[in-house]
Amino acid sequence: MNLKWIKAVLAAVVATASLDAAAQDLIARQAPIDRKLKSIDSLALQRQIRAEQSLYPSLDLYAGSWNNETVRCYPDSIIPNTFTFDLTGFCMPTEHTRITDVFGYRPRRRRSHYGLDVKVYVGDTIRAAFDGKVRIVKNQGRRGYGKYVVIRHDNGLETVYGHLSKQLVKVDQLVKAGEPIALGGNTGRSTGSHLHFEVQFLGVRLDPADMFNFEKQDIVADTYTFNKHKSGAGSASGKGLYYKVKRGDTLSKIAARQGTTVSRLCKLNRITRRTILRPGQVLRCS
8 A cells, every 4th residue: 555645544534533623622612602692692581571571561461451541441351260469569559547438339329439448638649559550640530530540560460549639650651669659639539538549450350458458557468369250340248357337237247247256346446335336437357
């Protein structure tokens, strides 16, 4: 065999081996770079998702619907059988603790009351309950809510603030829990200055007293689980944090209905067994 030819073959083999080694070294050096790029891509995607979520809170639940005109605008929405809300980021909308009207049906007026009324004075600061985005800022004049604000929150809830004297936010504005959004007032269908505080989920009104304890200025629990078959617009009664006295009520009847005792009612409300109950009076029950 020709010696020159053998040398040429050996040189080619060595060169190929060197190229393979160099290629492997290049791949080895490139691997961490690829991982870093993937990490950067992942972080960028996460930032983009968070940005979209902040622009349109609970976008997945509300199927992209964003209406700046109507409070209950989800007639075709698919309401889940159950859904658990995170309440830990809550801030009380007012420092006042006196409840003047509760959630539920009003027999004398033959209509339902879909929120919780808290005594405030004209000019008192009203704050956002959770982080979210302002969906509605409107004025119904002498009807309904009067001046009001609706905010959709990151946890899936929407809150309504009614009978305001002045709104401090604009439509589509992002707000943080505790941020001032309005001033208390007496506008709309109202007989005295107060805050009408309403909580909704996909248009279903929920009793705020099941989630928030205004007297203690705190949440009832870290989470609240919505049940489609137990919650509904205007579904009242049952055991609750507050009870509005009706004509013919007695302490014993109320205690039995609310699953408590007369002694407990007296202690919570600083009354005695001989106290005369007035229709419309709000009693603390738990």
